[in-house]
Amino acid sequence: MANRFDVAIIGLGAVGSATLLQSAERGLDCVGIDRFVPPHIWGSSHGETRITRRAIGEGLAYVPLALRSHAIWRDLEARTGRTLLTASGCLVLAEGGGRAADSFLGRTIAAAERFDIDHEQLDADAIRHRFPHFAAGDADHGCFEPGGGYLHVERCIATNLMLARAAGGLCRFGETAVALDPVTGGVAIELAGGERITAAQVVVAAGSWAGALLGEPFASLLTPTRQVMHWFPLDPVPALAAAWADGPTFIWSHADRTRDFYGFPSIDGGCTIKTANEQPPVRVTPDTMHRTAGPDEAAAMYAGHVAGRLRGVRADAARSATCLYTQSPDAHFAIGGHPAMDRVLVASPCSGHGFKHSAAIGEAIAQRLAGEADAIDLAGFALSRFDAVALPA
Numbered sequence: 377m378a379n380r381f382d383v384a385i386i387g388l389g390a391v392g393s394a395t396l397l398q399s400a401e402r403g404l405d406c407v408g409i410d411r412f413v414p415p416h417i418w419g420s421s422h423g424e425t426r427i428t429r430r431a432i433g434e435g436l437a438y439v440p441l442a443l444r445s446h447a448i449w450r451d452l453e454a455r456t457g458r459t460l461l462t463a464s465g466c467l468v469l470a471e472g473g474g475r476a477a478d479s480f481l482g483r484t485i486a487a488a489e490r491f492d493i494d495h496e497q498l499d500a501d502a503i504r505h506r507f508p509h510f511a512a513g514d515a516d517h518g519c520f521e522p523g524g525g526y527l528h529v530e531r532c533i534a535t536n537l538m539l540a541r542a543a544g545g546l547c548r549f550g551e552t553a554v555a556l557d558p559v560t561g562g563v564a565i566e567l568a569g570g571e572r573i574t575a576a577q578v579v580v581a582a583g584s585w586a587g588a589l590l591g592e593p594f595a596s597l598l599t600p601t602r603q604v605m606h607w608f609p610l611d612p613v614p615a616l617a618a619a620w621a622d623g624p625t626f627i628w629s630h631a632d633r634t635r636d637f638y639g640f641p642s643i644d645g646g647c648t649i650k651t652a653n654e655q656p657p658v659r660v661t662p663d664t665m666h667r668t669a670g671p672d673e674a675a676a677m678y679a680g681h682v683a684g685r686l687r688g689v690r691a692d693a694a695r696s697a698t699c700l701y702t703q704s705p706d707a708h709f710a711i712g713g714h715p716a717m718d719r720v721l722v723a724s725p726c727s728g729h730g731f732k733h734s735a736a737i738g739e740a741i742a743q744r745l746a747g748e749a750d751a752i753d754l755a756g757f758a759l760s761r762f763d764a765v766a767l768p769a
């Protein structure tokens with residue numbers, strides 16, 4: 377098997393599979409390496425769905441990535457006949473109004489206005505009328521983006537990999553990269569079995585394992601965290617089940633603005649819905665993390681978020697599943713050159729909100745690898761903003 381390439385991508389999840397596709401379609405001789413067989417349930421990119429929107433409350437720098445990602449997914453859909461992005465709409469709701477400029481809702485509205493993204497501001501009556509399954513309080517306010525919705529995540533990754541292979545990209549599944557070794561004209565990747573693969577440029581898109589592979593300063597900077605998703609059954613009330621089936625994705629901020637949760641329409645025809653909230657940023661080790669979610673966690677989710685807010689949702693979870701976020705110190709993306717290995721680009725940990733941007737991140741990285749001009753400026757996500765990276769490793 378060939379072991380010298382223009383480009384090697386370590387990790388073929390959301391970001392790596394998009395990078396492999398974009399690199400292969402640019403004619404680069406490339407290989408993708410993954411320790412599992414993606415799409416799989418061990419990283420950050422499983423559980424059927426991820427919310428996508430273009431009015432990005434996390435920061436204006438993300439909007440071009442989201443806009444471009446939507447365009448790429450629509451193009452992939454046209455080429456394959458597969459549904460990757462369902463535009464169910466996305467509602468960002470703040471209890472008690474919460475439209476201050478520094479609130480998530482306020483920043484979402486500002487992003488929509490700044491980039492002329494189709495949206496509607498809704499008061500509580502309008503929310504309850506349009507979406508009878510949301511028990512909005514009288515002072516609540518929302519921003520509805522009709523072009524938002526959700527991505528079919530496993531299908532997105534499978535489609536990236538299918539098209540990447542069709543374009544000549546090689547996939548090495550079930551292979552773990554254990555070390556990177558700069559050599560003349562490239563980087564040697566050592567696999568767990570002892571084989572070495574050499575590439576002129578290497579992209580590390582290893583998600584929650586990036587710190588373990590790269591060592592310091594990444595091991596300290598990047599914090600893998602355990603997250604839990606819950607699927608709750610719906611009451612067999614036809615009108616509410618229909619509202620859930622036809623409804624939008626949502627991000628719902630509590631009145632105290634310190635907590636929020638999010639959820640999806642029912643994608644199984646009104647039987648269950650998926651909902652979750654962000655877990656505290658407690659560092660875990662992906663290989664030893666507790667992978668089972670207990671009924672107590674589902675009960676806490678229901679009591680703390682669902683009860684009194686989501687109508688027609690039963691308390692006993694149908695199932696729960698764990699997943700991993702990797703948090704950077706400022707919760708923003710970390711994409712850029714390795715401080716000590718100039719042919720290694722680190723491009724993975726997307727701090728819990730990265731799937732919706734992954735198609736454009738893959739394209740932007742491939743443009744850089746191919747020596748093309750950047751269509752989207754990734755400078756705001758550069759690793760050098762962290763003191764630990766700016767200092768010599």
Ligand SMILES: Cc1cc2nc3c(=O)[nH]c(=O)nc-3n(C[C@H](O)[C@H](O)[C@H](O)COP(=O)(O)OP(=O)(O)OC[C@H]3O[C@@H](n4cnc5c(N)ncnc54)[C@H](O)[C@@H]3O)c2cc1C
Nearest residue numbers: 387389390391411419420427553583585699726730731732
């Ligand atoms: C519960 C939850 C909800 C989320 N909700 C949203 C949302 O609504 N919207 C949104 O946009 N984002 C959301 N996110 C975030 C989003 O899913 C992630 O940002 C994204 O999936 C990260 O992709 P990735 O490619 O960095 O990591 P992954 O998809 O985990 O890919 C990393 C890959 O690297 C491989 N790998 C690791 N180490 C090695 C090695 N040494 N050798 C070979 N292969 C290796 C792994 O097997 C894996 O396949 C959510 C995440 C979670 C967990």
